[in-house]
Amino acid sequence: MQTHISFIIKTCFFHLRRIASISRYLTHDACVKLVVSLIFSRLDYCNSLLAGLPASSIHGLQRVQNAAARLTLRKTKRDNITPLLRSLHWLPVNTRISYKxxxxxxxxxxxxxxxxxxxxxxxxxxxxxRPLRSAADPLRLNIPRSKLASAGQRAFPSAGPSVWNSLPLELRQSPSLDAFKGRLKTQFFP
Structure with missing residues (x-):
């Protein structure tokens, strides 16, 4: 996965440099749309495959997102990134993976x-x-045991249920996909 992540980082920084060269001619909304279409489409593509990777692997993708936020808001490297991401309503990369x-x-x-x-x-x-407390949770998923400690726990049949079971029950019982996405983003927002 490291070669895939490195390629994404390299491609995203290439596009960020190109956007930065024309950013003075763009409005804020046009810059945001350009960054979302060129950068986030690459960051979000198959990002659920990155679930369970160590933070050191995800860190490079987070650097890309931070650079994109600074570019769209015209801030310097010294500015704190958390308020910038919050003002743009962008979830951090590891949270985007859990969201997906x-x-x-x-x-x-x-x-x-x-x-x-x-x-x-x-x-x-x-x-x-024997009765368990989990009996009151009708939408709980079974997390299968895996033989491979690293790759087995990162597979969708293991990673998906572990993220799902960590969500509150009222969130998992959302009536529609749109309602679920809205509540989930509220839950995950830092």
Whole structure:
């Protein structure tokens, strides 16, 4: 995955330099649209595959997002990045990964995802010999055990349910995908 991440970082910084060269001719809204279309399309493409990677691997992608925020708001490297990301309503990269995984799991549970993804998730069933507190949670997913400690836990059948189970129950019971996305972004926003 490191070569893939390095290629994304290199490509994004190339486009950021090109946008920076014409930024004085752009309005704020045009700059934001350009950054979202050229940079975030690359950051978000297949980012659910990056779930479970160490923070050192994700750090380069976060640097790209930070540079994009500074470019769109015309700030320097010395400015604090957290208020900039908040003002643009951009989630940090590791949170964007969790957001995408949660959205995929929601779609799987509500039968709007591809069959191969739906078949990889199982609802948690309580052991019949003893009552557990998890019995009150109807949308809890089973996290399968994996043989490979690193790659197995990063696969969708393991990473998706672990992110899903960490969400509050009222969020998981959202009536529609749009309502779920809105509540999820509110939940994840720093």
């Amino acid at each position: 995984l949660s959205t995929l799991v929601y779609r799987c549970i509500n039968d709007s995802a591809p069959e191969y993804l739906q078949s990889s998730l199982d609802l948690y069933t309580q052991p019949s010999d």
